[in-house]
Amino acid sequence: MLEIDVSKRLRDLDLDVKLSVSRGEILMLVGDNGSGKTTLLNLVAGLVTPDQGRILLDGRALYDSFAGVNLSPEARNVGYVFQSYALFPHMSVYDNVAFGLRTRKLSEERIDLLVRDHLQEAGLWEIRRAKAAKISGGQKQRVALARALIIGPSLLLLDEPLSALDIRKQAVMRRELRERIQSCNVPSIIVSHDLRDMASIGDRVCLLEDGRITPIGRAEMEEWAGGSRGSIDGSGEGMS
Amino acid sequence: MAAREYKYTGQPAPNPGRWHWILKAGLAMIICLTLMFIALPVASLFLKSPLDATLRSLGDPMVKDALRLSMMTSALTTMMVVIMGTPIAYISARYHYPGKGVVDAITHLPVIMPPAVAGIALLMAFGRMGVLGQYLNTFGISIAFTTLAVIMAQVFVSSPFYIRQAKTSFEDVDLALENAARTLGASRLYTFIYVILPLAMNGMISGAITAFARSLGEFGATIMFAGNFQGRTQTMPLAIYTAMQGDLGVALCISQILVVISFLIIALVGILARRMCSRC
DSSP states (O other), X not given: OEEEEEEEEOSSOEEEEEEEEOTTOEEXXXXXXXXXXXXXXXXXXXXXXXXXXXXXXXXXXXXXXTTTEEOOGGGSOEEEEOTTOOOOTTSBHHHHHHHHHHTTTOOHHHHHHHHHHHHHHTTOGGGTTSBGGXXXXXXXXXXXXXXXXXXXXXXXXXXXXXTTSOHHHHHHHHHHHHHHHHHHOSOEEXXXXXXXXXXXXXXXXXXXXXXXXXXXXXXHHHHHHTTOSOOOTTOOTTOO | OOOOOOOOOOOOOOOOHHHHHHHXXXXXXHHHHHHHHHHHHHHHXXXXXXXXXXXXXXXXXXXXXXXXXXXXXXXXXXXXXXXXXXXXXXXXHHOOOTTHHHHHHHHHHHXXXXXXXXXXXXXXXXXXXXXXXXXXXXXXXXXXXXXXXXXXHHHHHHHHHXXXXXXHHHHHSOHHHHHHHHHTTOOHHHHIIIIIHHHHHHHHHHHHHHHHHHHHTOOHHHHHHTOOOTTTTOOHHHHHHHHTTSOHXXXXXXXXXXXXXXXHHHHHHHHHHHHHHHHO
């Protein structure tokens, strides 16, 4: 279980977040631009340091200002899919996915087995030698997800993972994304603006507003979206 | 008050007429004159000294010494500039800290400082009676008027060229890539070596080549701080200056070598710039 209780003073607002995500649960985080959604992911990943508070993962402190604990990002074992995907453009698809295993100093034989397995599962084996900068948006999304999952993360963070895809690809990817995340059985937080993402991928939705987290249901979700960002119709299979 | 009406009449733009052609001709003339102004003196170096005379002068001890010393000192200078400048460029590109503006100003100061002033400044710092030099002198270490002084003068004037280019290259590397590497288990050093360095490499090489070119052409600071001793501190620009008072053929020969090296450098930087653009 992931337990977050942190505060951070940002330029425009004070972030004061209390949140918990169970093992295997997918939490959808929504909020307006500049509400601090990405910052919250970065706080959990260790890329930004909170002013104070605690972040516990399965009882282990990732950050604890009271005990003076602040694990570096590389020590947190977090799978993070960035909004821009942040694939290393000078590396091949294969090397991008293998990166996290090489930092863990696994043998090349073991790395090859794991990378082959993940690339085949994601339908990327045929383009393994292509430079990451040269592949399509949908392929980039799959590579970014495979790269985050191959390290066996204890926690998954995805920042608008479908926003760079066109609408037709998004529909296909939603189901695939949910299946692949569920197979990890770890707490997951997904930032999204799209009602269809919230409905078909997430188990629970929380709104980040004025620096605070509020759980919201289907009605509030539609109210927040103002009916202009998409419809849930016909895609509500994931919502509890 | 009645609202004014703005209507598109559907008429084509008026014919530019003869003024258009006069402007074009004027621009073409300015461009030609500018190119001639730069190209004519360079071409004259080769027109005034036939190839056989140049080849004969290549055997002159002064030319050989100057060429060897210039290449050796410029290569060492470039290595030092890269080693010393890379951390400054990276930190300046990535971090904000108190006094950053002052640090940036100090690292860029040699670009606008006249080379002769740079030479005197180095002499006042590292000369026998200099601020630091007087203490070094008590240990029998004398820097001024040695080959080391040539390298120091070159490092002083050329380092900003590398630092500026390297800093821009580091800034161009998306911060999300660094963050992604860190979340994938890479330490800061691992991230720097395997992610940042390969992406910034073309820009860094381009900066190093520019610094090499600047150090190869360095004159003012070198003559003030290192003097003009053949085989020890007399680099190619200093040899040209010396030869001008005796054998013009030697001066022309060294000048031609420097021009050829300059063209090679421009070509190299151009190739690297294209490689950088194709990666974008």
